[in-house]
Amino acid sequence: MHIYYSDLAAFNSICTVSIFVEMDFDAVAKYSVLHAKPSGLTLQYGTAGFRTKAENLDHVMYRMGLLAVLRSKQTKSTIGVMVTASHNPEEDNGVKLVDPLGEMLAPSWEEYATCLTNAEEQEIQTILSDVCQKEAVSLHQDAFIVIGRDTRPSSKKLSQAVIDGVSVLGGQYHDYGLVTTPQLHYMVCCWNTQEHYEKATVEAYYQKLAKAFVELTKQAFSPGDSHRSLKVDCANGIGALKLQEMECHLPRELLIQMYNNGTKGKLNHLCGADFVKVHQKPPQGIEVKPNERCCSFDGDADRIVYFYNDAAGHFHLLDGDKIATLISTFLKELLSKVGQTLTMAVVQTAYANGSSTRYLEETMKVPVHCVKTGVKHLHQKAQEFDIGVYFEANGHGTVLFSKAAVEKIRHLAKEEKDNQKREAAKMLENTIDLINQTVGDAISDLLVIEAILALKGFTVHHWDAMYTDLPNRQLKIKVADRRVIDTADAERRVVAPPGLQEKIDGLVKKYKLSRAFVRPSGTEDVVRVYAEADTQENADTLAH
Ligand code: NG1
Ligand code: ZN
Numbered sequence: 001m002h003i004y005y006s007d008l009a010a011f012n013s014i015c016t017v018s019i020f021v022e023m024d025f026d027a028v029a030k031y032s033v034l035h036a037k038p039s040g041l042t043l044q045y046g047t048a049g050f051r052t053k054a055e056n057l058d059h060v061m062y063r064m065g066l067l068a069v070l071r072s073k074q075t076k077s078t079i080g081v082m083v084t085a086s087h088n089p090e091e092d093n094g095v096k097l098v099d100p101l102g103e104m105l106a107p108s109w110e111e112y113a114t115c116l117t118n119a120e121e122q123e124i125q126t127i128l129s130d131v132c133q134k135e136a137v138s139l140h141q142d143a144f145i146v147i148g149r150d151t152r153p154s155s156k157k158l159s160q161a162v163i164d165g166v167s168v169l170g171g172q173y174h175d176y177g178l179v180t181t182p183q184l185h186y187m188v189c190c191w192n193t194q195e196h197y198e199k200a201t202v203e204a205y206y207q208k209l210a211k212a213f214v215e216l217t218k219q220a221f222s223p224g225d226s227h228r229s230l231k232v233d234c235a236n237g238i239g240a241l242k243l244q245e246m247e248c249h250l251p252r253e254l255l256i257q258m259y260n261n262g263t264k265g266k267l268n269h270l271c272g273a274d275f276v277k278v279h280q281k282p283p284q285g286i287e288v289k290p291n292e293r294c295c296s297f298d299g300d301a302d303r304i305v306y307f308y309n310d311a312a313g314h315f316h317l318l319d320g321d322k323i324a325t326l327i328s329t330f331l332k333e334l335l336s337k338v339g340q341t342l343t344m345a346v347v348q349t350a351y352a353n354g355s356s357t358r359y360l361e362e363t364m365k366v367p368v369h370c371v372k373t374g375v376k377h378l379h380q381k382a383q384e385f386d387i388g389v390y391f392e393a394n395g396h397g398t399v400l401f402s403k404a405a406v407e408k409i410r411h412l413a414k415e416e417k418d419n420q421k422r423e424a425a426k427m428l429e430n431t432i433d434l435i436n437q438t439v440g441d442a443i444s445d446l447l448v449i450e451a452i453l454a455l456k457g458f459t460v461h462h463w464d465a466m467y468t469d470l471p472n473r474q475l476k477i478k479v480a481d482r483r484v485i486d487t488a489d490a491e492r493r494v495v496a497p498p499g500l501q502e503k504i505d506g507l508v509k510k511y512k513l514s515r516a517f518v519r520p521s522g523t524e525d526v527v528r529v530y531a532e533a534d535t536q537e538n539a540d541t542l543a544h
Contacts, residue, residue: 049096065165
């Protein structure tokens with residue numbers, strides 16, 4: 001692993017010997033001018049960092065480079081900076097910081113990020129000093145930052161601005177270049193927990209996942225079997241590059257055909273997981289034959305949804321809720337074979353289809369918890385259990401295994417005398433290794449799902465038939481100020497402005513099996529509306 005020092009870092013070490021002891025404010029100021037803030041622009045570090053038009057982000061990137069150095073010094077750990085705007089249109093971009101174990105940035109630091117981003121140039125120094133003081137940042141401490149970016153045309157230049165920010169404060173860095181968001185999260189975790197994880201390289205990531213997949217599916221594929229083919233819509237994004245690299249390590253029984261690989265279409269345009277989920281139809285650029293299993297990644301490959309067309313040509317979506325159901329059912333079956341009483345729960349948001357919640361609770365007898373939108377909320381809740389399965393309906397999710405659960409499972413996989421129990425424990429062990437526990441990961445999730453389907457001998461139709469989704473509709477509405485809406489109860493009820501919740505309740509009452517809520521988006525300047533009801537027509541009318 002090489003550690004790169006930019007020209008700027010070299011410049012600093014020559015010009016300011018004291019850089020590691022105190023901040024070189026002259027250099028910070030000099031480079032702040034080169035990464036000037038457009039006047040009058042205010043941004044907020046939202047559910048997934050900063051996101052806006054790429055042309056307005058240069059100063060944000062530079063400043064996030066600065067902040068990442070302070071966070072690294074404070075945590076005495078490697079910190080990640082990912083340049084991406086996920087499923088947003090190609091003209092947008094964004095940035096988020098990744099904390100030491102690969103998790104989202106701590107809330108208090110989100111506030112510093114917002115403050116630093118909106119500061120005028122002459123205020124930067126004071127804000128940096130304040131953060132150092134409040135968080136007891138030791139400037140003597142070394143800082144190490146890992147950086148990744150998606151395939152947007154603007155990403156390369158923006159990640160260079162991050163590097164400028166890192167270097168001006170004397171931080172060291174490694175630029176992973178083009179990686180999926182979950183790969184960068186995984187790398188951060190590797191750097192900070194070297195004893196548990198493999199080497200912090202993308203190649204080691206492929207090897208770890210491939211080994212677990214091969215071991216897990218050993219019994220599922222027998223020689224002479226026909227291929228299990230899967231069509232993947234890569235949203236014209238980074239997923240295409242990285243899935244191709246992954247594929248070289250996978251057994252030939254799994255035949256992956258990639259579409260929207262970025263050579264023709266525009267990123268996230270009429271394709272990708274968000275398009276498929278929101279419009280409830282197949283993406284462009286892929287021919288879907290009846291009953292063929294297909295899936296869509298989003299632009300930075302941290303989300304995945306499956307879909308197919310039935311023989312009558314009807315479109316079926318298998319979203320994050322269906323994925324959570326498939327995975328938790330599989331895990332529950334293995335746990336009962338192993339004979340262990342580990343706690344397991346599924347964590348969802350208000351967007352989870354009512355049918356999925358009911359199926360999990362009533363049929364599968366798996367406890368379900370509802371939290372606020374945003375991966376960090378799901379992740380946090382899932383950590384409360386031995387096994388926490390979390391998925392947003394949009395296809396972002398993963399499974400967390402507690403340290404104690406992992407130890408127990410690994411021990412049983414080795415020492416258990418009963419053959420059947422030991423085999424089940426081994427399968428659990430391989431599932432643990434196949435899952436990227438830092439964050440939702442389209443490539444890792446794809447492999448988990450494909451392994452489970454192969455092991456269960458399930459077609460996409462079998463999987464879909466586990467329960468039937470209630471018809472639903474999602475809308476987004478531009479309002480003057482979305483912040484006037486305040487919610488409670490995991491965003492399922494409005495508490496401000498007064499009277500709005502009563503109106504929603506009045507409308508919901510008119511339909512059967514209905515539910516509806518509104519909340520301000522954390523990533524776009526819109527208010528989101530969600531409705532479900534007994535028929536698509538009713539869900540649509542209610543939403544409108
Ligand atoms: P907002 O814009 O706050 O609704 C969206 C998604 C979240 C999450 C974030 C980050 C929906 C309804 N919302 O948040 O689930 O994925 O983006 O990407 O899908
Ligand atoms: Zn994404």
